[in-house]
Amino acid sequence: MAGHSKFKNIQHRKGAQDSKRAKRFNKLAREITVAVKQGMPDPQYNPRLRAALAAARVQNMPKDRIDRAIKQASGTEGAIYEAVRYEGYGPGGVALIVESLTDNRNRTAAEVRSAFTKLGGVLGETNSVSFQFAHVGQLLYPAKVASADAMFEAAVEAGADDVESDGETHEITCSIEAFAQVRDALEAKFGGADGAGLVWKPTVFSTPSEEQATSLLKLIDVLEDNDDVQSVAANAELSDELAARLAG
Known part of the structure; x- marks a missing residue:
């Protein structure tokens, strides 16, 4: 478990270094928009919106950007997003779950599949790894x-x-x-x-080699850089020594 926690920390640190502020805010805004459309614009009565606003505050998202996302969702214009989950295996047999909010399922599926194929993974069917x-x-x-x-x-x-x-x-x-x-x-x-x-x-873990873990991080980076992808979960477990090398 300690190795697994280190792997998550590597992802968080690397994400903080590589992510672009505008891209991060766009993803948060998309989640806020979907939350409002599925519920209502008052966070007191919309748990998903409360969670989205809390995430936006943690990332220091400007209030006017948040307000625009809520206003856009409350109107009739703008893109309509749907939640789509992708599942598959990355290098070393590591199970991956990719959650997205997309206004074009075909585009997102093609881009996610391409990332898996090019970086040593295999995209599976829904529920193929979620167990x-x-x-x-x-x-x-x-x-x-x-x-x-x-x-x-x-x-x-x-x-x-x-x-x-x-x-x-x-x-x-x-x-x-x-x-x-x-x-x-x-x-x-x-x-x-x-x-x-x-x-x-x-709940079940895979233990990739150093080479496989390095490739896995590249795949996760590409997936997380996709505008439609909201989150990526992996079941990799690494030794403390390997986690320290990757973090460096």
């Missing part, structure tokens, strides 16, 4: 906000299923149904989370 993951709510808090015991007690009382704490982060997981109540309870106690949303958390 190796649990779809759960996740919140991330910096370790400094509370001790591991205090966070565990607060999270479990709020309805969370598990808390994993290390020297840097508290990772809280809960069922999708309990996500809104857990997020609101912890926000009231500790302030806003560094990250909050629904994620695919691996």
Whole structure:
């Protein structure tokens, strides 16, 4: 598990270095737009919108950009996005789940398939790898906000299923149904989370070689750089030594 956490940290650090501000904001705006169209523009009555706005705040998205996304969704103009999930295997047999919001399924499918093919992966059918993951709510808090015991007690009382704490982060997981109540309870106690949303958390892991892990990161980078892709989940587990080399 320690290796797996290191792999996630590598992705987060690399994403922070490589991502473009405008692209990141466009993806957040797309999620806000979809949340409003599926519910209503008042976040008090729209849990998905509340989560999208929380993610936008973490990324320091300007308020006027957020307001434009909500206004666009409330009108009749603009693109209509639909959620599409892609599943497959990357280098080393690592299972990948790619979640997208797209206004053109054919374009997105072709681009995702091309990325898998060119970078040593194989795109499969829907549900071909999702059995190796649990779809759960996740919140991330910096370790400094509370001790591991205090966070565990607060999270479990709020309805969370598990808390994993290390020297840097508290990772809280809960069922999708309990996500809104857990997020609101912890926000009231500790302030806003560094990250909050629904994620695919691996329950079965693959252990790629260093060469395979390097290729895997390239594939994930290409997928995450796609405007239509919102998130990529991988079930890679690495040794601490390999994770440290890749992070460097």
